[in-house]
Amino acid sequence: MKRLLVLLLLVVLSFSLLGAKDISLKIIQVFSSPERTKILENIIADFEALNPGVTIELISPPYETAIPKVNLMMSTEQELDIVEVSDWLLSGLVSMGKLESLEPYIAASTELDYLVDGVLKSARVMNDTAYIMPNAVYVKTLFYRPDIFARFNLKNPPSTMGEMMAYARYITNGKDQFGFDWRGIDPVNFMDLVVTSFFDDIDPECMYKTVDGKLIFEDPRALEGLNFYLDLYFNTSPKDSINWGFDDQVNSFVSGITPILFQDPDTTGLLNNLLTDGAYKTAALPTGPGGKAYPTFGFAGWGIPTFSKNKEMAWKFIEFFNRPENGAYFCREYGALPVDKRVYEIDPYFSSDIFAGWAQMFAHPETYPMTEYPIDNPAWGDWFRFQGDIQERLLLKRLTPEKALQEFSKFWRDAGLMH
Amino acid sequence: MNRKKGLFIFLMLVPTFSVIGFLTIYPTIKGFILAFQNYTVFTFGRVRFIGWDNFAKIFSDPEFLNIVWNTVVWISVSVFFQLVLGLGLALLMRKPFKGRGIYAGLVFYPWALSGFAIGLLWSWLLNGQFGIVNDVLVRLGLIKDNIQFLSNPDTAMFSVLLVNIWYGIPFFAIMSLAALQSIPKSVYEAAQIDGAGGFKQLVSITLPYIRPTLINTILLRVIWVMNFPDVIYGMTRGGPAGSTEILSTYMINIVYYKNDFSRASAVGVLIVLFLLVYTIFYLRISGGKELEL
Amino acid sequence: MKPRKVIFGTLRWTALSMYLLFAVFPLAWIFITSIKPPQEVYTYPIRYWPSKPTGEAYVYLFEFANFFRYFVNSIFVSMAASISATFIAMLSGYVLARMRFRGRYLLTLFLFFTQMIPAYLLMIPQFSMFSDFKLINRLSGIILIYIGLGATFSTIMARGFFVRIPETLEEAAMIDGCTRLGALFRITLRLMLPGVAAVFSFSFVNNWNELFTAALFLNSDSKMTVPVALYSFISKAGIQWNVLGAGIIIALVPTIFVFSFAQKYIVAGLTQGSVKE
Numbered sequence A: 001m002k003r004l005l006v007l008l009l010l011v012v013l014s015f016s017l018l019g020a021k022d023i024s025l026k027i028i029q030v031f032s033s034p035e036r037t038k039i040l041e042n043i044i045a046d047f048e049a050l051n052p053g054v055t056i057e058l059i060s061p062p063y064e065t066a067i068p069k070v071n072l073m074m075s076t077e078q079e080l081d082i083v084e085v086s087d088w089l090l091s092g093l094v095s096m097g098k099l100e101s102l103e104p105y106i107a108a109s110t111e112l113d114y115l116v117d118g119v120l121k122s123a124r125v126m127n128d129t130a131y132i133m134p135n136a137v138y139v140k141t142l143f144y145r146p147d148i149f150a151r152f153n154l155k156n157p158p159s160t161m162g163e164m165m166a167y168a169r170y171i172t173n174g175k176d177q178f179g180f181d182w183r184g185i186d187p188v189n190f191m192d193l194v195v196t197s198f199f200d201d202i203d204p205e206c207m208y209k210t211v212d213g214k215l216i217f218e219d220p221r222a223l224e225g226l227n228f229y230l231d232l233y234f235n236t237s238p239k240d241s242i243n244w245g246f247d248d249q250v251n252s253f254v255s256g257i258t259p260i261l262f263q264d265p266d267t268t269g270l271l272n273n274l275l276t277d278g279a280y281k282t283a284a285l286p287t288g289p290g291g292k293a294y295p296t297f298g299f300a301g302w303g304i305p306t307f308s309k310n311k312e313m314a315w316k317f318i319e320f321f322n323r324p325e326n327g328a329y330f331c332r333e334y335g336a337l338p339v340d341k342r343v344y345e346i347d348p349y350f351s352s353d354i355f356a357g358w359a360q361m362f363a364h365p366e367t368y369p370m371t372e373y374p375i376d377n378p379a380w381g382d383w384f385r386f387q388g389d390i391q392e393r394l395l396l397k398r399l400t401p402e403k404a405l406q407e408f409s410k411f412w413r414d415a416g417l418m419h
Numbered sequence B: 001m002n003r004k005k006g007l008f009i010f011l012m013l014v015p016t017f018s019v020i021g022f023l024t025i026y027p028t029i030k031g032f033i034l035a036f037q038n039y040t041v042f043t044f045g046r047v048r049f050i051g052w053d054n055f056a057k058i059f060s061d062p063e064f065l066n067i068v069w070n071t072v073v074w075i076s077v078s079v080f081f082q083l084v085l086g087l088g089l090a091l092l093m094r095k096p097f098k099g100r101g102i103y104a105g106l107v108f109y110p111w112a113l114s115g116f117a118i119g120l121l122w123s124w125l126l127n128g129q130f131g132i133v134n135d136v137l138v139r140l141g142l143i144k145d146n147i148q149f150l151s152n153p154d155t156a157m158f159s160v161l162l163v164n165i166w167y168g169i170p171f172f173a174i175m176s177l178a179a180l181q182s183i184p185k186s187v188y189e190a191a192q193i194d195g196a197g198g199f200k201q202l203v204s205i206t207l208p209y210i211r212p213t214l215i216n217t218i219l220l221r222v223i224w225v226m227n228f229p230d231v232i233y234g235m236t237r238g239g240p241a242g243s244t245e246i247l248s249t250y251m252i253n254i255v256y257y258k259n260d261f262s263r264a265s266a267v268g269v270l271i272v273l274f275l276l277v278y279t280i281f282y283l284r285i286s287g288g289k290e291l292e293l
Numbered sequence C: 001m002k003p004r005k006v007i008f009g010t011l012r013w014t015a016l017s018m019y020l021l022f023a024v025f026p027l028a029w030i031f032i033t034s035i036k037p038p039q040e041v042y043t044y045p046i047r048y049w050p051s052k053p054t055g056e057a058y059v060y061l062f063e064f065a066n067f068f069r070y071f072v073n074s075i076f077v078s079m080a081a082s083i084s085a086t087f088i089a090m091l092s093g094y095v096l097a098r099m100r101f102r103g104r105y106l107l108t109l110f111l112f113f114t115q116m117i118p119a120y121l122l123m124i125p126q127f128s129m130f131s132d133f134k135l136i137n138r139l140s141g142i143i144l145i146y147i148g149l150g151a152t153f154s155t156i157m158a159r160g161f162f163v164r165i166p167e168t169l170e171e172a173a174m175i176d177g178c179t180r181l182g183a184l185f186r187i188t189l190r191l192m193l194p195g196v197a198a199v200f201s202f203s204f205v206n207n208w209n210e211l212f213t214a215a216l217f218l219n220s221d222s223k224m225t226v227p228v229a230l231y232s233f234i235s236k237a238g239i240q241w242n243v244l245g246a247g248i249i250i251a252l253v254p255t256i257f258v259f260s261f262a263q264k265y266i267v268a269g270l271t272q273g274s275v276k277e
Helices: A002-021 A034-050 A063-075 A087-096 A103-108 A119-123 A146-151 A161-171 A188-196 A220-236 A239-243 A246-254 A267-274 A311-321 A324-335 A341-346 A353-363 A380-395 A401-414 B003-034 B053-059 B064-094 B100-112 B115-125 B132-139 B153-181 B185-193 B198-226 B230-235 B247-258 B261-286 C002-034 C056-063 C067-098 C104-115 C119-132 C139-164 C167-175 C180-209 C212-217 C226-232 C241-275
Strands: A023-028 A054-059 A082-086 A132-138 A141-144 A206-210 A260-263 A281-283 A298-303
Touching: A023 A063, A023 A311, A034 A054, A034 A311, A034 A324, A063 A082, A063 A087, A063 B247, A063 C119, A063 C212, A063 C226, A082 A087, A082 A311, A087 A298, A087 A380, A119 A132, A119 A298, A132 A311, A132 A324, A141 A353, A146 A161, A161 A220, A161 A260, A188 A220, A188 A260, A188 A380, A220 A380, A220 A401, A239 A246, A246 A260, A246 A267, A267 A324, A281 A353, A298 A311, A311 A324, A324 A341, A380 A401, A380 B247, B003 B261, B003 C067, B003 C104, B003 C119, B003 C139, B053 B261, B064 B100, B064 B153, B064 B198, B064 B247, B064 C002, B100 B153, B100 C002, B100 C180, B100 C241, B115 B153, B115 B230, B115 C002, B115 C226, B115 C241, B153 B198, B153 B230, B153 C002, B185 B198, B198 B261, B198 C104, B198 C139, B230 B247, B247 B261, B247 C119, B261 C104, B261 C119, C002 C241, C056 C067, C056 C241, C067 C104, C067 C139, C067 C180, C067 C226, C067 C241, C104 C139, C119 C212, C139 C180, C139 C212, C167 C180, C180 C226, C180 C241, C212 C226, C226 C241
Parallel strands: A023 A054, A023 A082
Antiparallel strands: A082 A298, A132 A298, A141 A260, A141 A281
């Protein structure tokens, strides 16, 4: 009888202990895809196993509705403890005042000593404060199809812009074989990568400025770069690609119509699924006449809403997520660059051929200096649409490149980039 | 009117109209207010009234007239062909034939698909480089070079219209079919005795009989086509070079790219005004009191 | 007379078959894509038939993605909302068609007016309102919105059907001692069955396909509906057309089912009603 009582007491005690610790976290991601959701769920399950009494619910809105949804949820303070913030969302959420500064947590953490250079810097783009902890990095590199190249006796990937143009022209027959995989819709990064490669003095803090503080669009080298970029379309890309978004780009690359593509690492997840092993590889971005190429850190990270009731636990999860084994799993399966240096050591995948492009760029920062977009500028969202419209008019020859550059510089002057 | 009857009317109407009031009218009023404010993600917590500024910005957009013109083209061409072809299909399907049920299922299914799926699907089919429509046309020898359906501003509007018509035919066909079936046979029998031919029967009996249905359906359809950007959005997002931008895609683009909810609401207000003016004219011309469906 | 009939017959069949091709071709293509292995979805030149047809994409839907759950949610939401909307629309449609009272015409116009309001204008106010009422991330919230969306059009439609049914029948029943409501349910609604079926099926199809409200107002994976799930197959990293195609095919099943059920009433039923006239 006594034994039973003790047992009963123990059970009650343990229940009440568990009950007291019961925490449920809500996380929302912005780059949902069925695969990514599965990967995150697995990491969450591990975290829950390590932390009894904690349950995590993952919210995965469809990719194209995620941004308005996060904005609305945050502004009306829906129950949320961790919010994934993309570079598109950051400035809005910060000026809304709904993101907690993570600085105190970062200062107290010992887990963050191995962050890849530049990650924290790009996280601090708003008010010099880190409101998010990047969970992965996105840098564009050159994807190419060795099998298609081989058909034309091309052995190596192009290493300069000039070479890339020559390759692309050489293989283009204007009917079912083209060179460069053009991006029509939301072309921001694509155009900029080519245009800035004609410079050698881009401001590391702002892609649209030179180190001496001038707007690149007012520099004659921008005109050269823009003309070169347009030549790629007119001579080596399908006419139809003026209307292409991500999906069409991938479709065209996979079918071999355009074997030269600039893209983010998350493309690898899909390509591994659609192509046989070795049918695609990556190489560093081709350098321009300036002898350089300027990649940017695209990033997304976890933030904690100011109105969360479980901030400590939320941070605990964020730290857990960035542990090298989790970072490796997430980045390998989903296709992104890890933010923790140790990942590159523990997982051979990140030194495989598929990662050759990024490895080379990171190993030679003098040739591939990182720069940043002015995403803290409120006009940033508008810029996507604006640059896309101008590009369309350029491709339709309704606008001269000279006039286009004037429009660009006017846009950024009006947006106060020069102050 | 006695009190009992009044109470009866009131009770019968209460459910529908309270739901509408709560879920539509109240938010609409809020939305109209929003149109005169400066609500964006950057002004959160500091939202204030800014008068007609949002409207001024819209009217001073150099593309605005173009967008209005596209909207008019989008609505009138879509609805006209949906109506004519849908009615035609209904007339052809009117006489029972073997397998009519299956035929109906096979041709009416687009009606059961969501607009976004249709937009996406067709943009894939109509791709100018690797789209299957081009491939089939080339193989059949109907064209020599691929048609740049969606990337050429001169054909983009045509292409999205084609898809929207494809999407809308079933709706008109179903409505017309239902209306056609309600015409008493005796009317035609009388006409046959009088020796009226097929075409004459169509003009003098069929069309007048289903006229009220058509008048209503057209009115509603115009409103829906105006407010239904999914097909265009899935196919071109309003491009290339604004050639398929209509008021409702313009509104979405403002939300997505500018995060400016107030200016988007102002476009919404313009859409409502546009439709109100249209409805008033339409009812005048078509003889308003016949409203029924 | 005879050769003319032959010509008309031929023309009719040609037109019907051509339209069939035009209508069916995209569906056929989605279906073929849905049974392709992923490596053959994007081949060039285009592959018209998979080397080995496979059910991979369908298995993926139900095993990898939680599609069955979304399917059940969608059925529940669409049924609940359509039945409610149809019911209240019958009441108001009847009154607007039958009773003579001041403001009748205005109320009908008002219904048309509510159709003019673009969904995007309502989005933000509705969201903050639902947030105040704690209706975010609840299927009941979505059902409520769908009733609101459906009630208007359903009332317009129901009213149209009531207008067509001769009043004399009801009056006769009322003389026989029926109350007005009794006459409505016993006589008119029976004649209205085709109308009820039409109103219901329209409302069902709209709810079944509704995407933006559901994507915005629902959070949990366990509450997701089919269109939201389909939309989720479009990611930052592109579209898997074989899977999306399989999803579209599956999503068509209930609407086709509802339609073929309703069609019997819509098309055949109305004839009966009028013949008896």
